[in-house]
Amino acid sequence: MWKFLHKLASPPHFYDLSAKIIPWFIVPGAILVIYGTIAGLFYAPPDYQQGDAFRIIYVHVPAAYLSMLAYTVMAVSAGIGLIWRIKLSHAVAAGAAPLGAWFTFLALITGSIWGRPMWGTWWEWGDPRLTSELIMLFLYFGYMALRAAIDDTAKADKASAVLALVGAVNIPIIHFSVEWWSSLHQGATLVRADGPAMPTEMLYPLLAMILGFSFIFGALLLGRVRSEVLFRERRSRWVRSLVLSSGEQG
Amino acid sequence: MTNGENATPGLWQGFVAVIRRDLLLAWKRPGDILNPLFFFAMVCTLFPLAVGPSSEQLSLSGPGIVWVAALLATLLSLNSLFLSDFEDGSLDQLILSPQPLPLLALGKTVAHWLSAGLPLVLVSPLVAVTFHMPGRTVGVMMLTLTFGTMSLSLLGAIGAALTVGLHRGTALLSLLILPLAMPVLIFGARTVALAAADDAVSAGIYFLCAYCILALSLAPFATAAALKISNE
Amino acid sequence: MMEVLAMGGYGVYVWSSFGLTLIVVIICVVQVKRRHRQVVSDIKTRLRAMEADQ
Numbered sequence: 001m002w003k004f005l006h007k008l009a010s011p012p013h014f015y016d017l018s019a020k021i022i023p024w025f026i027v028p029g030a031i032l033v034i035y036g037t038i039a040g041l042f043y044a045p046p047d048y049q050q051g052d053a054f055r056i057i058y059v060h061v062p063a064a065y066l067s068m069l070a071y072t073v074m075a076v077s078a079g080i081g082l083i084w085r086i087k088l089s090h091a092v093a094a095g096a097a098p099l100g101a102w103f104t105f106l107a108l109i110t111g112s113i114w115g116r117p118m119w120g121t122w123w124e125w126g127d128p129r130l131t132s133e134l135i136m137l138f139l140y141f142g143y144m145a146l147r148a149a150i151d152d153t154a155k156a157d158k159a160s161a162v163l164a165l166v167g168a169v170n171i172p173i174i175h176f177s178v179e180w181w182s183s184l185h186q187g188a189t190l191v192r193a194d195g196p197a198m199p200t201e202m203l204y205p206l207l208a209m210i211l212g213f214s215f216i217f218g219a220l221l222l223g224r225v226r227s228e229v230l231f232r233e234r235r236s237r238w239v240r241s242l243v244l245s246s247g248e249q250g
Numbered sequence: 251m252t253n254g255e256n257a258t259p260g261l262w263q264g265f266v267a268v269i270r271r272d273l274l275l276a277w278k279r280p281g282d283i284l285n286p287l288f289f290f291a292m293v294c295t296l297f298p299l300a301v302g303p304s305s306e307q308l309s310l311s312g313p314g315i316v317w318v319a320a321l322l323a324t325l326l327s328l329n330s331l332f333l334s335d336f337e338d339g340s341l342d343q344l345i346l347s348p349q350p351l352p353l354l355a356l357g358k359t360v361a362h363w364l365s366a367g368l369p370l371v372l373v374s375p376l377v378a379v380t381f382h383m384p385g386r387t388v389g390v391m392m393l394t395l396t397f398g399t400m401s402l403s404l405l406g407a408i409g410a411a412l413t414v415g416l417h418r419g420t421a422l423l424s425l426l427i428l429p430l431a432m433p434v435l436i437f438g439a440r441t442v443a444l445a446a447a448d449d450a451v452s453a454g455i456y457f458l459c460a461y462c463i464l465a466l467s468l469a470p471f472a473t474a475a476a477l478k479i480s481n482e
Numbered sequence: 483m484m485e486v487l488a489m490g491g492y493g494v495y496v497w498s499s500f501g502l503t504l505i506v507v508i509i510c511v512v513q514v515k516r517r518h519r520q521v522v523s524d525i526k527t528r529l530r531a532m533e534a535d536q
Contacts, residue, residue, distance in 0.1 A: 052490035177433035223514040
């Protein structure tokens with residue numbers, strides 16, 4: 001087991017392995033997303049209160065979920081890279097950040113669009129989830145800005161890792177404080193049915209979308225990390241021979 | 251800096267020495283202490299000027315404005331926390347000292363609070379008066395600002411350590427710290443607003459206290475790690 | 483068909499949300515591929531330059 005992990009941490013092995021794994025992420029992901037989209041848009045019964053507008057949940061909740069998953073992946077891999085000094089781990093953190101930022105942005109936009117027919121406004125500060133997502137977007141920007149500001153890759157890795165970990169500790173606190181803040185004025189929340197209280201015809205497509213998008217995120221992440229690894233190891237022999245021999249196009 | 255002993259200075263002595271040095275430096279350059287205070291007062295003036303002198307509006311938004319101004323003024327003063335040390339090589343000395351770096355980082359943070367946060371708390375009643383804040387509310391405000399500015403100094407030290415010596419570090423520091431400071435801002439400002447509405451404030455104060463203690467126990471280690479990374 | 487598009491009056495909102503999601507995913511995919519191609523071509527250029535020096 002350790003041998004496998006050790007091998008995995010070696011960039012050339014990771015590069016080969018990830019090429020084989022990516023299709024295994026894309027196919028299930030695509031199938032789940034297609035099923036979820038069709039079932040969610042056409043077969044799930046309309047919501048009692050929100051009518052057909054609630055269907056936005058099928059993209060909004062996966063986006064929000066992924067924004068948090070991406071941050072977790074980013075913080076954990078940054079922490080592993082910092083503590084055990086594994087360069088590949090830092091590459092994973094670097095790759096996860098832009099993806100997480102995109103999904104956070106998507107969660108905000110779909111949340112705003114959903115809010116318009118529900119609240120009548122394009123933004124509602126009283127919705128704690130939306131406000132928390134906005135703060136998380138700033139956390140992502142801060143991470144990427146810090147990385148960009150430091151020229152030396154190793155130094156940027158370590159500094160941004162510290163930031164990611166500090167952010168990770170703060171995120172639950174931020175969520176809690178925003179919840180408290182919005183509860184002071186009975187705020188309007190977007191997702192009225194969060195748990196198994198949803199009927200199965202509504203729930204299954206949602207679960208499929210969440211799982212499907214997770215797979216797609218995984219595939220995208222592996223793709224980004226591959227490019228990152230190639231760039232970081234550009235001076236090494238294995239990269240040189242790889243690029244020269246196979247006419248590697250990616 | 252000799253202390254006349256043969257043995258290496260102990261933990262407490264190292265800690266106090268760092269605080270004393272920073273306070274002495276701040277004392278010699280009063281601008282470092284006064285500028286953020288003036289900034290704080292000016293930002294508090296900006297809002298009534300921009301929004302209008304309506305007394306109702308001001309007393310409603312007063313707690314929030316004071317808190318935002320305090321946050322921004324603290325950010326301003328955090329910039330230079332490690333900058334001069336970085337530039338003249340004292341940071342190397344700090345890192346190489348026999349005392350544990352987290353302790354010394356905490357010392358610098360304490361000195362920062364004493365020279366930036368505490369004056370802010372002491373000046374805040376003057377500003378609160380302009381927002382027609384009643385007496386009990388002012389007391390709550392000072393209490394929340396005390397714990398709040400302590401938390402900000404602790405949290406901000408991490409950011410300052412991460413960005414020391416970076417090009418355009420100032421703006422980056424703000425970008426890094428502001429999202430992390432949201433809980434402090436939320437609980438600080440809203441608790442004062444609750445006090446103004448004669449509601450219970452204990453929840454908010456307990457939270458600020460708890461957050462401050464959490465920051466006190468974790469931030470110095472993060473700051474120390476960040477200092478070592480930045481100084482490479 | 484029109485009912486499907488109308489989505490009970492909320493058509494604009496629902497379809498724009500799904501459309502935006504699709505666009506963002508496509509952007510991410512394109513970004514990944516483009517970055518990969520760029521890295522590879524940069525490496526090739528540098529290798530050619532190094533060989534030319536020799």
